[in-house]
Amino acid sequence: MKVLMFGWEFPPHISGGLGTACYGLTKGLSKIDDLDIIFVVPKAYGDEDESKMKLVGANNTHIKQIQEHIRKFKSKHTYLEVESELIPYNDPDEYYTFRNSKLFGKNKLFKVNSEGKLEFTGKYGANLIEEIYKYAYVASTISMDNEHDIIHAHDWLCYPAGIAAKEVSGKPLVVHVHATDFDRSGGSVNPKVFEIEKMGMDAADKIIAVSNLTRNIIIEKYGQDPSKVETVYNAVEPVSFEQKQANKKGVKEKVVTFLGRITMQKGPEYFVEAANAVLKRTNNVRFVMAGSGDMLEKMVARAAQLGISDRFHFTGFLKGDDVFKMFEISDVYVMPSVSEPFGISPLEAMQSNVPVIISKQSGVSEILTHAIKVDYWDIDALADAIYGIIKYDSLSRVFKEKGKEEVDNLKWTNAARHVHQVYSAVIN
Amino acid sequence: MKSICLYFQIHQPLRLRRYRFFDIGNDHYYYDDFTNESIISKMAKECYLPANKILLDLIKSNKQSFKVSFSITGVTLDQFESYAPEVIESFKQLAETGCVEFLAETYSHSLAALKDQDEFKVQVKSHSQRIQELFGQKPKVFRNTELIYSDDIGAAVASLGYKGMITEGAKHILGWKSPNYLYCNAVNPKLKLLMRNYTLSDDIAFRFSVQSWNEWPLTTEKFVNWLDHLDEKEEIVNVFMDYETFGEHQKKESGIFEFLINLPAAILKSGSYKFITPSDAIKEYQPIAVAHVPHAISWADEERDLSAWLGNSLQNEAFTKLYELKKDVESLNHERINKDWNYLQCSDHFYFMCTKFFSDGDMHSYFNPYNSPYDAFINYMNVLSDFKIRLDELRENGKPALSIENELLKKDRLIKKYETEIKKLKKKILSD
Numbered sequence: 001m002k003v004l005m006f007g008w009e010f011p012p013h014i015s016g017g018l019g020t021a022c023y024g025l026t027k028g029l030s031k032i033d034d035l036d037i038i039f040v041v042p043k044a045y046g047d048e049d050e051s052k053m054k055l056v057g058a059n060n061t062h063i064k065q066i067q068e069h070i071r072k073f074k075s076k077h078t079y080l081e082v083e084s085e086l087i088p089y090n091d092p093d094e095y096y097t098f099r100n101s102k103l104f105g106k107n108k109l110f111k112v113n114s115e116g117k118l119e120f121t122g123k124y125g126a127n128l129i130e131e132i133y134k135y136a137y138v139a140s141t142i143s144m145d146n147e148h149d150i151i152h153a154h155d156w157l158c159y160p161a162g163i164a165a166k167e168v169s170g171k172p173l174v175v176h177v178h179a180t181d182f183d184r185s186g187g188s189v190n191p192k193v194f195e196i197e198k199m200g201m202d203a204a205d206k207i208i209a210v211s212n213l214t215r216n217i218i219i220e221k222y223g224q225d226p227s228k229v230e231t232v233y234n235a236v237e238p239v240s241f242e243q244k245q246a247n248k249k250g251v252k253e254k255v256v257t258f259l260g261r262i263t264m265q266k267g268p269e270y271f272v273e274a275a276n277a278v279l280k281r282t283n284n285v286r287f288v289m290a291g292s293g294d295m296l297e298k299m300v301a302r303a304a305q306l307g308i309s310d311r312f313h314f315t316g317f318l319k320g321d322d323v324f325k326m327f328e329i330s331d332v333y334v335m336p337s338v339s340e341p342f343g344i345s346p347l348e349a350m351q352s353n354v355p356v357i358i359s360k361q362s363g364v365s366e367i368l369t370h371a372i373k374v375d376y377w378d379i380d381a382l383a384d385a386i387y388g389i390i391k392y393d394s395l396s397r398v399f400k401e402k403g404k405e406e407v408d409n410l411k412w413t414n415a416a417r418h419v420h421q422v423y424s425a426v427i428n
Numbered sequence: 429m430k431s432i433c434l435y436f437q438i439h440q441p442l443r444l445r446r447y448r449f450f451d452i453g454n455d456h457y458y459y460d461d462f463t464n465e466s467i468i469s470k471m472a473k474e475c476y477l478p479a480n481k482i483l484l485d486l487i488k489s490n491k492q493s494f495k496v497s498f499s500i501t502g503v504t505l506d507q508f509e510s511y512a513p514e515v516i517e518s519f520k521q522l523a524e525t526g527c528v529e530f531l532a533e534t535y536s537h538s539l540a541a542l543k544d545q546d547e548f549k550v551q552v553k554s555h556s557q558r559i560q561e562l563f564g565q566k567p568k569v570f571r572n573t574e575l576i577y578s579d580d581i582g583a584a585v586a587s588l589g590y591k592g593m594i595t596e597g598a599k600h601i602l603g604w605k606s607p608n609y610l611y612c613n614a615v616n617p618k619l620k621l622l623m624r625n626y627t628l629s630d631d632i633a634f635r636f637s638v639q640s641w642n643e644w645p646l647t648t649e650k651f652v653n654w655l656d657h658l659d660e661k662e663e664i665v666n667v668f669m670d671y672e673t674f675g676e677h678q679k680k681e682s683g684i685f686e687f688l689i690n691l692p693a694a695i696l697k698s699g700s701y702k703f704i705t706p707s708d709a710i711k712e713y714q715p716i717a718v719a720h721v722p723h724a725i726s727w728a729d730e731e732r733d734l735s736a737w738l739g740n741s742l743q744n745e746a747f748t749k750l751y752e753l754k755k756d757v758e759s760l761n762h763e764r765i766n767k768d769w770n771y772l773q774c775s776d777h778f779y780f781m782c783t784k785f786f787s788d789g790d791m792h793s794y795f796n797p798y799n800s801p802y803d804a805f806i807n808y809m810n811v812l813s814d815f816k817i818r819l820d821e822l823r824e825n826g827k828p829a830l831s832i833e834n835e836l837l838k839k840d841r842l843i844k845k846y847e848t849e850i851k852k853l854k855k856k857i858l859s860d
Binding site: 248249250251252286288290296297300301304305307309310311313314315316322325329 | 448449740746800806817
């Protein structure tokens with residue numbers, strides 16, 4: 001079985017959870033016999049790990065018959081010609097430049113370089129819509145050049161590419177929903193993104209959702225047939241021991257951590273308020289908000305206003321090793337997301353022996369038993385849970401042991417086997 | 429005959445390094461040596477040394493009729509000592525002419541006057557002591573951080589024995605009254621006040637090279653002409669500014685140094701003006717009225733108030749949390765701790781947290797190492813957290829008997845002691 005898979009990013013060049021999930025899944029799939037993957041990304045840098053699959057960069061694909069393709073593509077995919085300011089992933093580092101630039105929708109025709117290749121940034125930048133558009137266009141060429149039995153597209157950025165590939169080869173299409181715009185926007189959906197998402201789901205032969213929470217959104221908000229939507233939970237890559245160097249914890253107090261983009265979707269304000277409540281009862285604790293995003297400044301100001309800044313710290317955006325370093329010195333990990341399709345980071349925390357508190361509005365809460373689950377808006381419950389874990393050692397010990405055990409059993413190979421079943425069902 | 433009082437302020441913040449959460453409890457060094465050193469050396473080369481040389485020549489060529497005054501913060505003196513000792517030497521030369529007065533202020537350019545009288549007094553004393561050691565004169569007139577002044581601060585300064593103080597001639601305080609007279613404190617009338625003439629001062633300090641200004645270019649003739657147009661009865665014109673005006677705020681290419689070189693001669697030519705220092709002024713003139721300043725004023729920004737340092741919740745939080753530690757610092761009386769405590773009080777840390785971006789962003793971005801006020805706040809609070817941990821540890825374990833830190837300090841003191849001895853002996857040999 002040959003799978004033509006469209007993604008947006010691939011390790012080590014990732015900026016969000018999507019890249020991590022795609023990598024884990026493809027690694028899992030590679031262990032299945034008789035299954036080959038061609039993984040396509042807009043931009044291949046050349047230093048990616050290709051041992052498990054063939055990686056194709058859309059930026060390295062030679063384009064034939066440029067004019068004709070564009071005409072054909074434009075007539076069939078007019079919905080892609082959008083000129084609106086889209087902020088798809090709120091990538092923290094890109095966010096500001098992105099919002100401020102006025103580069104949207106200037107170029108209607110693509111430029112190819114001297115080798116007849118299109119250029120891609122592979123980022124969530126200002127020309128995102130143009131990139132999606134270009135990507136879809138190249139996808140049809142890739143689909144023609146690479147033999148395959150099934151097409152698999154990850155998230156809305158890649159749906160147009162999946163649709164284009166399907167049109168050329170006529171093979172079945174599976175779309176994988178890692179998040180919907182309802183999660184990202186907190187309800188005020190961008191109609192253009194919604195349109196592309198719905199278009200992808202409508203064109204798909206099967207839809208994979210990362211949790212039942214997401215599956216329900218797909219059925220209710222996007223009007224999909226329940227029988228067409230299958231839930232496959234994510235997993236987590238085991239951490240090798242070399243990655244975990246012993247770090248000296250500089251503070252004596254318990255450390256409670258929030259780690260993620262500081263955006264509305266992740267519910268940072270509930271964390272600040274809960275911290276304030278906990279600090280009223282005990283002094284033996286420090287709170288850390290790691291990450292950056294458009295709500296960071298608001299959170300800094302709020303912590304100052306509450307007068308807890310000597311116990312509430314900010315680290316800014318953490319990369320690579322620093323994430324593990326952060327887990328190493330954490331005693332509790334909190335994810336109060338308002339709407340989280342899945343949420344891999346609590347699993348990473350549990351791997352590092354950190355007890356986790358997650359919101360009920362997260363996909364990962366459907367599969368975890370050894371975690372405290374609260375409603376994201378319930379600040380009292382959140383404060384109570386934090387206080388319990390930092391105050392009662394036995395509680396935290398049990399969470400550490402059982403949690404580690406639980407998370408070690410969540411393997412990408414299981415998720416991959418499930419995806420393989422979906423493929424087989426679609427093909428037959 | 430009118431008097432012209434020239435006063436220059438010298439201060440360079442001691443910038444903190446990027447202090448991350450991971451450093452808390454692990455690393456107790458807070459300062460960005462590289463940036464501090466490079467800024468001090470640059471400023472020494474472009475401003476302090478050339479300007480000092482000009483002033484020295486002017487004093488010599490005008491034979492004691494040209495006088496200026498300075499205040500240099502302790503934090504800046506410390507940095508000169510480490511990175512540019514030649515600057516201190518050149519100030520010593522100026523001091524030796526007898527035409528240069530050094531004013532008193534807080535050691536670390538702090539806002540202690542607003543928070544804690546005892547701390548304020550300690551800092552003022554240690555600064556005056558330092559000035560006396562270096563320049564051989566005991567300051568008689570006081571200058572508070574950023575010219576911050578209120579009736580209460582004035583009274584506290586008077587109680588420390590100072591006869592005069594300089595402050596901003598803020599419009600909302602003086603109203604129709606002119607800054608060109610001596611005033612006195614409302615609580616203790618013995619304390620005389622010199623009010624900054626902000627129009628004439630800022631014409632040089634801010635507007636000198638602004639080409640869109642309708643008076644550009646500013647020449648010495650024009651400046652003297654403005655002085656001539658002042659009311660006949662007015663007694664003293666206080667021209668106060670940052671010393672960095674020469675060569676930094678106004679670049680060398682703008683002709684600011686030439687302006688400085690020619691100014692004294694132009695002013696003295698007509699014979700109707702003389703230069704005086706603040707101490708001369710309070711001896712020579714009598715106050716014309718009481719200045720009522722119930723709420724603190726400063727020379728910063730359009731508002732001339734405290735909002736540049738204590739204007740938002742970030743600043744207030746950091747300020748409160750800092751002074752909560754005072755008791756512990758005092759009871760420990762540990763040398764390294766005291767040093768950091770001094771440096772952490774610098775008003776600059778709070779200034780960098782200012783969110784009044786839109787009106788006075790220009791001034792706030794001077795020498796500012798941070799991207800945003802939030803960034804400044806986060807970094808400062810991380811440092812403060814570590815400082816608190818050290819305090820707690822020392823308090824619990826008692827003073828560490830033989831830590832490396834203490835050993836180093838002892839050696840440092842020994843080196844200094846020997847250095848002064850060597851100097852004394854050298855002098856003795858030379859005079860013999």
